[in-house]
Amino acid sequence: PAPSEPILIIGAGLAGWTTVREFRKLDTTTPVVLVTADSGDFYAKPTLSNAYAQKRTPAQLVSTPAAKMVETLNVTLLAQHRVESLDTAARSVVLGHGGQTQTLHYSRLVLATGAQPIRIPVGGTGADQVKSINNLDDFGAFHQALGVDPSAAEPAAPKTVLIMGAGLIGCEFANDLVHTGATVHVVDPGPRPLSLLLPAEAGDQLRTALEALGVVWHFGTTVTAVDGTDSGLTVQLADGGVVSAHMVLSAIGLRADTALAAAAGLVCERGIVVDDMLQTSALGVYALGDCAQYASAGQRPLPYVMPIMNAAKALAATLAGTPTALVFPLMPVSIKTPALPIVVAAAHPALAGAWKAGDGEGIWQFTDGEGTQRGFVLTGKSTARRMEQSKATQP
Template sequence: MNPIVVIGTGLAGYTVAREFRKLDKTASLLLVTADDGGFYSKPMLSNAFAQGKEAAQLVTQTAAQMAAQLGATILTGARVESVDTGARAVVTSAGVFEYEKLVLAVGAQAIRLSIEGDAADQVMSVNHVDDYQQFRRKIVDAGHGARVTILGAGLIGCEFADDLAGAGHRVTLVDPNPHPLAALAPASLARGLLTALAARGIGMRLETTAARVDRTKGALRVTLANGDAFDTDVVLSAVGLRPDLRLAQSSGLGTARGIIVDEYGQTSAPGVYALGDCAEYADGHSGTRVLPYIAPLMSAARAIAKTLAGEPTAIDLKPAPVMVKTPSFPLALVPPPVRCMAKGSWQETSYGEQIVCRFYNEQGLMCGFGVASQEANMRQILLAELGSRVADAA
């Protein structure tokens, strides 16, 4: 029998392989990756500076160690050129491999900003441990108290900002919105985060964007759309990720924002599955969604593994909080579905210093929440409340 083939050895690829191996100890398993296949947790990239972690310290197991643990073959440094879903074959730079079933865990690509200037090519992004290594080297070369400009005050931008400030660097956040986390957090929690980050010494350039990045003597000069300009040592773009659709589209798979999968994680081609940052999941309550978070990845990995092992299992996308790793103002968020946002509203309750915001749709049903400072007990209370509301809506 041909192997189960997994393309990608990030958290999604390795997790589905681990879950599958728990259920099937003998089936042939092949993982294909363009990098060295080392295992690391991608969420750790945005809070490693304050811990003084080098890139190598974030990699907890090599590809060889993972291969031994999984009883699998891991093909490293191999670029996947195409997938023939009719012939059930993967064409790579290291050869052609037929598959019994195929899992795409190809992740996402950093969104590239359109920025002018002779140093526009110096704008960095961190989407892989190798990117983190280069980013860290730039900051270390700039010395203690390096000036770091972060474009984008979303989830990753705020986490990097808080982490870098905690490591003693001078950080400036640039974002077109009036407060950070504008796409995820209710306004009161976003304002609380803004106040906490400013108290941390993080500069805020809000309601504007970066128009140019130019070289100047010993530094980079950032010119904003509002005309302001300032010097910095490093520029990081943290404006978000976009599902990597290149392989899926060239293989004729259905795509929208992500690779479209059904409730079992299967794509438009029989026997081909997708999960993680590249997938667009079916959700009975919210249509389809790209969910670039850990909880849905883990749920998808467990369900797909069971399906691969012969037990068709639907992905259970239960509400799970997004944990915002900003020590200055830790948050837990379950953003409401986009379709609810236009006609619903946030309602705020304070419990001492803790702020709880619940989002109610036009029928008065709770479909999201945010809490700061977050702690496990309150998260569980809110999740239980949210679960009962979802059940009522169904």
């Protein structure tokens, strides 16, 4: 690499910013340029799905404004700049901003472009009003449409929100929106919440806990059409059900944003393929965060915060001159459903094994063919046993 060119990072989410922060702990002088299509404000994305429980407005979710990040981390930030193309042979990118383009060269490149909500085709005149929440702007727009301000003295007229998807994010939003006084419906083709992640009994506990808050479930079905009416939206379900709602939120999952990398010829599968040094198929080009498919995780994306923290540390060391392979520890995920707190340490989906109830309420262990514990689920009070179960689990 031409050492005079900066290290270029694309994306100002947790992956981009954490990489800069970890790198600056090791190297305070090498120029770093961070390019992002958004404002560059630093926020913890998980707070998008528990903002109402915490009584926080969209503005209050910004933990450090972009200008402060720039100052503390000695980085050049090009906010509201979209990287339009990447040429790994020339080590350059083309940026677009306000109708203008510019070319920037780099010595090393880090792709931290995140993931995009999966959209499934839905019929009807109101299909374009189906929203997703995957960043601060999405949350701000949703918050405004919801017409609630958690700091307002007078509560607004309660809304009805239909959520598509009873996965982790759908369940967290369902629990959180109840705090706004909303009536929440959740539609999912599976038999219970989090059916792909939890043993059936744990899913049933969550179902009951959210039901007690008023959440209305529609399992074994999907949304086929959303039609606009004078008073809101009419949602048609495949099982013949009809729900009137003010808003429809799609939370059916995220797909790694590989558009830029794929167009540049980098190997992409379920994410941008990276080796255990986080290098893509192009020399000097790295990727981490929701956009990446990690060799260190058995060739799969790991779209959670803890993998980003681990990956950013390893990558920062490599960028600072100490090649460092990424080894993931066991990384349990806390599901933010206060109605029933849950901790999940999931095994690799391809690993054959079975769930069994553990010793006590709200504990399940996943064991492989040899009887070795490879994952666990804790609910309610048993979430306090996270450390003990982590020790007993082989990642």
